[in-house]
Amino acid sequence: MREEYDLKTLKIKRRGILPSLKGQSPEQAQLKITIALDDDLVNYFKTDAQQPDTQFYQTQVNQTLRQAIQQRSVSHDANMDTIKKVLLQDSDFIREIANKIAQQA
Numbered sequence: 001m002r003e004e005y006d007l008k009t010l011k012i013k014r015r016g017i018l019p020s021l022k023g024q025s026p027e028q029a030q031l032k033i034t035i036a037l038d039d040d041l042v043n044y045f046k047t048d049a050q051q052p053d054t055q056f057y058q059t060q061v062n063q064t065l066r067q068a069i070q071q072r073s074v075s076h077d078a079n080m081d082t083i084k085k086v087l088l089q090d091s092d093f094i095r096e097i098a099n100k101i102a103q104q105a
Contacts, residue, residue: 030062037061 045057
């Protein structure tokens with residue numbers, strides 16, 4: 001390791017909320033990060049971004065990730081609703097719940 005560094009040429013990677021977005025709600029604030037993605041994915045979004053009236057490729061990646069999260073959340077909620085309906089129709093389950101409640105009383 002060097003004993004002395006020229007701090008004027010030192011490059012600092014800034015992480016966290018962009019300075020222009022500080023003070024905004026977390027939903028509006030964007031973080032600058034470094035991420036490794038497969039080459040074909042980046043090329044797909046960059047190629048799509050070259051089409052007229054399309055958004056920057058980073059924005060497209062962001063929106064695709066957000067849609068995936070929302071779909072997963074909706075799917076999870078639907079699965080939970082199905083499980084609840086099945087359990088409420090299961091007389092053995094209802095009996096076991098009643099027994100547990102009786103034991104706690």
